[in-house]
Amino acid sequence: MSSRIPTPARLQELFRLQCFVFGxxxxxxxxxxxxxxxxxxxxxxxxRNYYYPSKQILPTPAKLNKIFGNWTTVDPEEEHRLERNExxxxxxxxxxxxxxxxxxxxxxxx
Amino acid sequence: xxxxxxxxxxxPLPGGPKNTTYIIRDNYKRHxxxxxxxxxxxxxxxxxxxxxxxxxxxxxxxxxxxxxHYTRPTEIKNRCIESGYGRSVIKEFRVCRIKFxxxxxxxxxxxxxxxxx
Amino acid sequence: MLSRSLASLAxxxxxxxxxxxxxxxxxxxxxxxTPVFSExxxxxxxxxxxxxxxxxxxxxxxxxxxxxxxxxxxxxRHPVIHxxxxxxxTLASFMSTxxxxxxxxxxxxxxxxxxxxxxxxxxxxxxxxxxxxxRSPFVQAKSKQNFERVTYxxxxxxxxxxxxxxxxxxSIANKYPLAGxxxxxxxxxxxxxxxxxxxDLPSDFELENPLAINKVHLxxxxxxxxxxxxxxxxxxxxxxxxxxxxxxxxxxxxPTEKPAKKDEQ
Numbered sequence: 001m002s003s004r005i006p007t008p009a010r011l012q013e014l015f016r017l018q019c020f021v022f023g024x025x026x027x028x029x030x031x032x033x034x035x036x037x038x039x040x041x042x043x044x045x046x047x048r049n050y051y052y053p054s055k056q057i058l059p060t061p062a063k064l065n066k067i068f069g070n071w072t073t074v075d076p077e078e079e080h081r082l083e084r085n086e087x088x089x090x091x092x093x094x095x096x097x098x099x100x101x102x103x104x105x106x107x108x109x110x
Numbered sequence: 111x112x113x114x115x116x117x118x119x120x121x122p123l124p125g126g127p128k129n130t131t132y133i134i135r136d137n138y139k140r141h142x143x144x145x146x147x148x149x150x151x152x153x154x155x156x157x158x159x160x161x162x163x164x165x166x167x168x169x170x171x172x173x174x175x176x177x178x179h180y181t182r183p184t185e186i187k188n189r190c191i192e193s194g195y196g197r198s199v200i201k202e203f204r205v206c207r208i209k210f211x212x213x214x215x216x217x218x219x220x221x222x223x224x225x226x227x
Numbered sequence: 228m229l230s231r232s233l234a235s236l237a238x239x240x241x242x243x244x245x246x247x248x249x250x251x252x253x254x255x256x257x258x259x260x261t262p263v264f265s266e267x268x269x270x271x272x273x274x275x276x277x278x279x280x281x282x283x284x285x286x287x288x289x290x291x292x293x294x295x296x297x298x299x300x301x302x303x304r305h306p307v308i309h310x311x312x313x314x315x316x317t318l319a320s321f322m323s324t325x326x327x328x329x330x331x332x333x334x335x336x337x338x339x340x341x342x343x344x345x346x347x348x349x350x351x352x353x354x355x356x357x358x359x360x361x362r363s364p365f366v367q368a369k370s371k372q373n374f375e376r377v378t379y380x381x382x383x384x385x386x387x388x389x390x391x392x393x394x395x396x397x398s399i400a401n402k403y404p405l406a407g408x409x410x411x412x413x414x415x416x417x418x419x420x421x422x423x424x425x426x427d428l429p430s431d432f433e434l435e436n437p438l439a440i441n442k443v444h445l446x447x448x449x450x451x452x453x454x455x456x457x458x459x460x461x462x463x464x465x466x467x468x469x470x471x472x473x474x475x476x477x478x479x480x481x482p483t484e485k486p487a488k489k490d491e492q
């Protein structure tokens with residue numbers, strides 16, 4: 001039995017059928033028709049979710065106490081901030097007093 | 111402090127320990143890219159299809175150029191999610207080399223250990 | 228724990244449980260007491276309790292069930308009959324291999340009770356991932372530190388089983404995970420040639436785009452981007468020249484028809 005090499009025409013036909021069967025674009029002359037842009041998978045969500053997911057926006061303990069009048073939730077960060085300010089004031093290192101507008105006007109007159 | 115891309119959409123801020131200006135800007139670009147990805151790809155396809163007439167391709171290329179800069183994928187940079195540092199970021203952990211070393215020595219990166227051979 | 232008395236219950240000897248169990252190496256038994264039991268005891272009828280030969284446990288005043296007692300013994304496996312690979316379960320861990328081996332043992336026992344012939348756990352080569360990092364936050368690039376992460380892997384291969392039964396095994400793995408052990412499964416199926424008849428033919432997506440049939444090659448699989456391309460082509464800025472080109476092509480074809488008609492007239 002002699003080995004039969006298929007003709008180029010037959011091979012082209014096979015290639016065309018393969019593209020049809022597997023849902024690919026038939027481009028036998030290898031023209032640049034932009035198929036590779038379509039072939040790329042969409043990576044928007046993956047890129048968008050790079051950083052940590054955003055924090056939950058929850059009401060502060062002060063707001064909760066206001067909504068539910070009888071609640072007495074404590075905000076530890078706020079307590080710490082108030083304690084720290086008191087400590088600095090006792091030492092004499094608290095925040096300076098705010099400048100009054102009068103002084104600015106006096107300077108301008110001068 | 112007003113945002114650098116004024117008059118535009120509100121995008122949720124990341125929930126990490128630190129939100130530097132650079133992180134906020136990069137995060138905005140990522141969201142905008144995700145929104146416009148399909149449109150950009152479609153225009154790119156039309157611009158790259160050599161069998162289309164010249165005018166169609168040119169029109170597509172022009173529209174692609176006119177899209178705002180914050181929708182371009184090339185402007186997106188992988189930053190450290192902990193410190194916001196833009197250089198020497200290790201992709202696997204999304205952390206810069208400084209933070210990577212800190213976390214690895216603490217034991218907060220699973221399986222990572224200091225090696226010597 | 229198991230004694231020869233159970234062997235006396237067995238009508239036909241089928242499964243032999245070897246004493247050596249890699250998962251419970253600290254159980255050291257000096258007496259050779261290899262248990263032998265039949266299928267009737269391992270797969271009892273519904274709502275029946277098969278008693279092992281052990282005496283009641285003082286705490287609960289009940290004997291230990293057979294499947295619990297069998298954990299003292301090496302994994303029993305069903306023989307592979309057809310050699311038709313159905314799944315490959317890969318277990319991976321960064322930590323030491325103790326947990327990995329233990330979990331593999333657990334899955335193999337589950338496979339035994341589901342009557343799935345399983346082979347394994349075969350170790351795959353360790354994967355090393357290394358990072359070299361400058362120690363200082365500022366300059367001093369001459370002093371660096373190396374870090375590495377080793378991934379240990381085991382493979383369990385399942386044969387001859389119904390895909391639904393394999394899904395049950397995977398759902399067991401899902402329900403009882405072990406911290407530090409990752410599970411990945413690759414499932415293999417074989418389809419007959421008649422499957423093609425049931426499949427949809429590739430849609431004539433290009434015909435939905437009447438403007439540019441020969442120029443724009445889109446497939447239904449391209450999805451969102453393809454739809455966007457068609458939407459853009461409706462815009463006259465894009466489609467003007469395309470349409471005019473097609474009109475020119477059509478007009479180029481027409482002259483061949485006219486002379487024939489003239490001859491007829």
